Amino acid sequence: MSGPGQPHEPPEWRRTDPGPASAEPPDTAGTADTAGTAGTADTAGTAGTPDTAGTPDTPGTHEPGAAHEPGTAGPSAAAPGLGAMTPLSPVGRLAATVARLSREVRAAQAEAEGRALIELAKGILVARLGCGPAEAARQLAELAEQSQATPLEFAVDVINQAARDRMSEITDAFLTATGADGGREAAEADGNGAAAGSAAVRLRSAESRALAASDTQAVADALLEQALRPLGAVAVAIWAAGSDGSLTLAGSAGFSPAEAARWRYVPPDVATVARSGLTERAGQWITSLARTGLPSVGRHQYPEGGRAAVPAGTGGRVHGVLEIAWPVPLAPQPPAVVRQVEALAELCAHTLETYTPPPGGPEEPRVMPDAAELMDLADGLHDPALVLVPHLDDAGHLADFRIQHVNKRFLDPAGRPRAVVGGALLLEAFPMAAGDSELFQSVERVYATGEPFRARRMNLTALVDQVPLSATADISISRHGNAVLLIWRIEDETARLASLLQHAQRLGRIGGFEENLLTGEITWNGQLFDLYGRPASSAPVPLEELAAHSHPDDAVAIGRFLRTLLHHRRPASAAFRLQRPDGVTRHVRVVAEPVLDTDDRLLVVRGAYQDISAQHWTEVALAATRDQLAHTEQQAIERNRLTLQLQHAIMPPAQAPLRVPDLQVAVRYRPAETEQLVGGDWYDAVMLPNGMVLVCVGDVAGHGIEAATSMVVLRNALRGLAVTGAGPGQLLSWLNIVAHHLTGGVTATAVCGLYDPARRTLRWARAGHLPPVLVRGPEAAPLPLVKGMLLGAVAEAVYEEDEVQLAGEDTLLMYTDGLVERRDRTVEESLAQLLSTARPTPATLDQHLDRLLTYSRSDTDDDTCLVGIRVG
DSSP states (O other), rough: OOTEEEEEEEEOSSSOOOTTTOOOOOHHHHHHHHHHHHOOGGGGGGOOOTTTSOOOOOOOOOOOOTTTTOOOOGGGGOOOTOOTTTTOOOHHHHHHHHHHHHHHHHHHHHHHHHHHHHHHHHHHHHHHOOHHHHHHHHHHHHHHHTTTTOHHHHHHHHHHHOOOSSHHHHHHHHHOOOTTGOOOHHHHHHHOOOHHHHHHHHHHHHHHHHHHOHHHHHHHHHHIIIIGGGGGGOOOEEEEETTTTTEEEEEEEEEEEHHHHTTTOOOOOOOHHHHHHHOOOTOEEESSSOOOOOOTTTTTTTSSOOOOEEEEEEETTEEEEEEOOOOOOOOOHHHHHHHHHHHHHHHHHHTTTTTTOOOSSSSSSOOOOOOOHHHHHTTTTTEEEEEEEEEEEEEEOEEEEEEEEEETTTOOOOOOOHHHTTTTTTHHGGGGTTTTOOHHHHHHHHHHHHHOOEEEEEEEEEEEETTEEEEEEEEEEEEEETEEEEEEEEOOHHHHHHHHHHHHHHTTTTEEEETTTOOOEEOOOHHHHHHHTTOOTTTOOOOGGGGGBOOOGHHHHHHHHHHHIIOOOEEEEEEEEEETTTTTTTEEEEEEEEEOOTTTOOEEEEEEEOOOOHHHHHHHHHHHHHHHHHHHHHEEEHHHHHHHHHHHHHHSSSEHHHHHHTTEEEEEEEEEEEEGGEEEEEEEEEOTTTTTEEEEEEEEEESSSSHHHHHHHHHHHHHHHHOOOHHHHHHHHHHHHHHHHHHOOOOOEEEEEEETTTTTEEEEEEEEEOEEOOOOOOEEEEEOOOOOOBTSSSOOOOOOOOEEETTTTOOOOOOOOGGGOOOOOOOOHHHHHHHHHHOOOOSSHHHHHHHHHHHHOOOSSSOOEEEEEEEE
């Protein structure tokens, strides 16, 4: 250790200059007194109130009042509320005297604790340096002066380096966490220097007081004052775990006496904070007690405060729980603090090992039964039992359990004799116990906590010649003193099969029966009584009376069943409707067989009834569903047939060629591959009275007969409107009115064009449709878009027109989206694919359209209409 603000190296095991031989050794008692007074003047010296840093006072300073001679009062001895010159009343003088004496007692306690630590460090120096006590005291004082630390801090540093135990590890972790080992100047700058410098002194002082304490109550006081108050804790409780799973408050500090008396005993199986820490080996760190809803000591004093419950155990056995209370919600603690609390819990375990509850308490003093008595108890059991004792490793940790005794009824799953299993380690005899069955973990938990364990149908696996042999057993584990009693009951195969049969009958709604025809005795199982709706105390129904309990319409089937079974003496079965006394009718199937004697006489009939009501009604429902599906399917077929007939009537597959000078016209229609997707795609190419050629394609939204009929309306309407001689824009405006008002509000897209053979021009307009594609030489491109919304969207709409001049050998293509549309591509990408396919111009127009249909990459399975014109 080092003084605040000054770095020092760990003590070297060497002598300092002894000086002249005639020099007198220093007064060791005086050195210890001085160091003890100065080094441990912590919170205990100020009436139990921690300082602002949460750590003991700075080493090297005395408590108020500690430097005054007995019989005199310092400045702080004045009674509260009186000035310095105010004469004290007799009561005030008495109070000041009591306060002074209390401080002196606390200072004396601190001196004693410090003296014990210094004497221990002197003993270590005597052993390491081979010198006497006086020389060791002088060496300790000089080394402390060289490292600029108090003798007490340096003594604790010596103890830590010599012991290398939990306390020294915790101190190193604390110094590392606070940065104290990286430079005392930096640590002192942020306030951690004093805390780090006194951490080891506090912990060693707490350890010294705990080990020297006469009872658990003194241990609780020491832990709270020396080690836990600097962590912000305000109360501590030490619980002793009973052999029956109960908890006894062995010691507490910070809680009111009345509260501690109320929580002196907690019966088994009562959920509390301490019990949660007992069952969880890693301990419980609770942010706020109120949020958990768990009761605990002091819950009214600190309702919103945090709690920690850490098991206190040694050698694999938990003797109790250390519970710590904070006044405010507890933030997540650093690992150094967690390890410090675990080390303090281990200190409590050494005291709890020999703890016995006070006389007259709710729990008798725990008796450690002799192993021979437990062996006699195991021999008196009717089930296989093992007596286990803990087996510790060299470090004192629980490693395994020794099979101390095997009772007379022991039955090994692998068939080994008792002599082979007795005396062996549990994991040697049953190495698979640490695996899937978790048997070893259960034994370890019972030994640690004392709470018994029960389990049904646990797998027991023995490894014989590297072959795993398994059995199923009911397990019971309990702790008796320092030994564990393990009882198992291996499941009988006959009982297991009987249990499986009962479950099968219950799940299958099966009831069995047997009827003796000679004696008239009838045996039913419980499931059959439930099936008949009769109490188990009523008489079973004979087979000859079966017709009286069934529907009259089933009399013929029952008669045939009885005749085959009783007269022909052959197995028989029948299905009938059972009418129960409660008015419920169940559909039942009965199966029976005759049992004959050696003279071929009928003795017994045995069989089973099965409730098939659910199956019957399921079959009825399925039959109705099949009929409905067949009817629906027939309707769908008729609708599709009608739709196709209507579509073919309007647009026959073989289109008659259009005779126009210097103009070739070709059309293609490809219906959807799925008949249910028959849509409203349409096309038209007709010579008008005025000599113009009308070419158009359109697509009505939707599929089915509604789309087909709407398509018929629009196609015929456009033909009729075209004879007026109006342009394509006007035609689409009129067609929009028809779609909006006369077709039930359908929507559609369309492209309409009027070709003038004399001028070789095409005037065209569009209603939300893809533009036509012009193929001229090696190039193919869509015509520039003109404005026009789809048909039927609004009551009135205006459509723009455009005119394109065609030349010889030009090809113009109009199409519906079924030719190009893909689910995984945008419209622009699909149109680009169409243009690349249309660029090579075959010799004839028909070949050109067939090529476009062949190489179409559409995947929507929609109708496709394609109209092409080529100028001669």
